[in-house]
Amino acid sequence: xxxxxxxxxxxxxxxxxxxxxxxxxxxxxxxxxxxxxxxxxxxxxxxxxxxxxxxxxxxxxxxxxxxxxxxxxxxxxxxxxxxxxxxxxxxxxxxxxxxxxxxxxxxxxxxxxxxxxxxxxxxxxxxxxxxxxxxxxxxxxxxxxxxxxxxxxxxxxxxxxxxxxxxxxxxxxxxxxxxxxxxxxxxxxxxxxxxxxxxxxxxxxxxxxxxxxxxxxxxxxxxxxxxxxxxxxxxxxxxxxxxxxxxxxxxxxxxxxxxxxxxxxxxxxxxxxxxxxxxxxxxxxxxxxxxxxxxxxxxxxxxxxxxxxxxxxxxxxxxxxxxxxxxxxxxxxxxxxxxxxxxxxxxxxxxxxxxxxxxxxxxxxxxxxxxxxxxxxxxx
Numbered sequence: 166x167x168x169x170x171x172x173x174x175x176x177x178x179x180x181x182x183x184x185x186x187x188x189x190x191x192x193x194x195x196x197x198x199x200x201x202x203x204x205x206x207x208x209x210x211x212x213x214x215x216x217x218x219x220x221x222x223x224x225x226x227x228x229x230x231x232x233x234x235x236x237x238x239x240x241x242x243x244x245x246x247x248x249x250x251x252x253x254x255x256x257x258x259x260x261x262x263x264x265x266x267x268x269x270x271x272x273x274x275x276x277x278x279x280x281x282x283x284x285x286x287x288x289x290x291x292x293x294x295x296x297x298x299x300x301x302x303x304x305x306x307x308x309x310x311x312x313x314x315x316x317x318x319x320x321x322x323x324x325x326x327x328x329x330x331x332x333x334x335x336x337x338x339x340x341x342x343x344x345x346x347x348x349x350x351x352x353x354x355x356x357x358x359x360x361x362x363x364x365x366x367x368x369x370x371x372x373x374x375x376x377x378x379x380x381x382x383x384x385x386x387x388x389x390x391x392x393x394x395x396x397x398x399x400x401x402x403x404x405x406x407x408x409x410x411x412x413x414x415x416x417x418x419x420x421x422x423x424x425x426x427x428x429x430x431x432x433x434x435x436x437x438x439x440x441x442x443x444x445x446x447x448x449x450x451x452x453x454x455x456x457x458x459x460x461x462x463x464x465x466x467x468x469x470x471x472x473x474x475x476x477x478x479x480x481x482x483x484x485x486x487x488x489x490x491x492x493x494x495x496x497x498x499x500x501x502x503x504x505x506x507x508x509x510x511x512x513x514x515x516x517x518x519x520x521x522x523x524x525x526x527x528x529x530x531x532x533x534x535x536x537x538x539x540x541x542x543x544x545x
Contacts, residue, residue: 189218336371
């Protein structure tokens with residue numbers, strides 16, 4: 166049954182368990198059909214109260230920091246595939262204890278830590294991140310292959326023979342992309358790095374594979390991966406983030422006030438775009454609002470939606486509603502589970518949304534409420 170929004174005290178992020186399971190089933194089916202390994206990227210979705218559900222389908226995760234590696238170890242119950250643009254010496258010992266794979270962003274980082282990996286009592290598979298110098302991502306903020314990118318090693322910087330400790334290569338060029346974007350990336354990888362592929366055991370194709378989007382061609386993805394695997398005799402790893410939580414839940418808010426300035430009506434909410442939905446201002450990403458259409462539609466009521474921080478630009482415009490809004494009405498932002506909670510702040514000390522899981526049989530389970538102590542403990 167659909168989420169009963171009347172049960173929800175706002176503000177709150179609400180994950181729909183049924184929708185999450187649908188995504189997980191699709192992701193696992195791609196993994197099984199292609200004969201590859203898919204792991205979950207915490208950078209998009211690290212709601213660890215949902216990890217017991219995730220583990221039923223996908224048992225491993227990728228980490229981008231010592232804290233994410235620890236979260237994988239403690240809450241996913243498995244060692245992480247860890248990559249960071251730069252490892253600090255004081256963190257690396259802890260990272261090794263919680264990682265099965267460690268990928269280095271540069272040869273200098275690899276040489277700095279290769280002896281640590283050799284001397285570690287448990288085996289760790291080391292890899293290098295490569296930069297194929299191709300990406301279809303148009304927004305530079307999200308383009309890891311933009312000119313001058315700090316992410317990954319270009320082919321001309323590699324020796325003819327990879328260091329003997331290197332067992333894998335890793336690239337990440339996609340952002341909410343299609344299998345056809347991946348196909349173009351693989352062409353660039355083969356053009357620039359073909360001589361290195363026989364030297365390794367695995368290749369990690371990073372994230373950005375939005376296979377749970379309705380128009381995604383999963384069969385093309387499966388065939389593409391199978392062909393690459395057979396051609397190069399490599400173990401293939403994908404680490405999507407958004408695909409896991411895509412369209413699985415909402416950020417539920419309430420209208421606190423409605424103000425009018427020169428004929429522009431703004432419904433001020435108990436959530437903030439800058440604090441709770443930062444991609445809406447950074448990308449800018451246009452969110453979907455339940456029972457509303459974006460723009461000014463003739464014959465309907467038009468509103469800006471305003472956040473509850475003091476940032477002047479903490480609003481988005483315009484949405485049209487069939488009925489006039491009033492204080493206390495709920496405004497529901499759809500598809501707000503991935504790349505939202507992981508990027509939130511407590512700017513201005515605005516109340517932080519609770520985190521909840523909706524189960525069709527059990528109803529609403531609020532797994533986390535935030536209070537003053539959470540705000541205060543972030544600074545000192």
